[in-house]
Amino acid sequence: MSKALAEGGVTAAEITFTVPNAVEVIRQVRRVVGDAIVLGAGTVLDPETARTAMLAGAEYIVSPIVNLEVIRLCRRYDTVVMPGAFTPTEVLTAWETGVDVVKVFPADVGGPAFLRALRGPLPQVRLMPTGGVDLTTAEGLPQGGRLLPGDRRGARGTQGDRHRRLHPHSRACLPVCGDRRPSSRDPVISCLS
Numbered sequence: 001m002s003k004a005l006a007e008g009g010v011t012a013a014e015i016t017f018t019v020p021n022a023v024e025v026i027r028q029v030r031r032v033v034g035d036a037i038v039l040g041a042g043t044v045l046d047p048e049t050a051r052t053a054m055l056a057g058a059e060y061i062v063s064p065i066v067n068l069e070v071i072r073l074c075r076r077y078d079t080v081v082m083p084g085a086f087t088p089t090e091v092l093t094a095w096e097t098g099v100d101v102v103k104v105f106p107a108d109v110g111g112p113a114f115l116r117a118l119r120g121p122l123p124q125v126r127l128m129p130t131g132g133v134d135l136t137t138a139e140g141l142p143q144g145g146r147l148l149p150g151d152r153r154g155a156r157g158t159q160g161d162r163h164r165r166l167h168p169h170s171r172a173c174l175p176v177c178g179d180r181r182p183s184s185r186d187p188v189i190s191c192l193s
Contacts, residue, residue: 002029006036016042030057047073108132
């Protein structure tokens with residue numbers, strides 16, 4: 001499947017640790033697709049799992065929680081990290097540690113009004129609503145600024161080629177970069193600015 005995704009133009013994929021034998025799956029995907037896909041690991045809850053995923057070939061780490069040890073480890077090895085947060089305190093705590101994107105999870109609980117409320121006092125934070133976001137629900141999300149719709153992946157993009165591979169401006173995205181709204185003809189891929 002990962003080979004077909006790469007051949008179809010998907011530039012990023014995430015293997016979550018809810019998948020049986022996730023470490024071996026990450027290794028296999030890395031062997032099959034090489035550098036054709038920016039490969040990440042999701043549902044990472046602790047630094048041991050993050051390190052294992054990175055050694056297996058994961059280039060970015062996504063978590064449903066703010067675990068400061070995971071963030072420190074990812075910063076140490078210059079690995080993109082996106083912790084999950086929900087409250088303003090969690091969002092700001094994560095952002096101030098130098099994360100690439102703060103994953104607002106579960107986004108469908110608060111909905112678009114909650115995301116607009118978060119962006120008010122925290123306009124500098126790159127937010128990626130996750131959970132219940134698709135082309136239909138993306139219409140209700142706030143536009144512009146630093147809001148990245150997604151259920152899968154994202155990155156700050158401070159590392160040149162990685163940013164271009166993660167956000168080629170040809171995928172469905174909200175106008176984070178001033179691009180455009182998603183259309184029904186776009187593949188359902190998250191904006192990764």
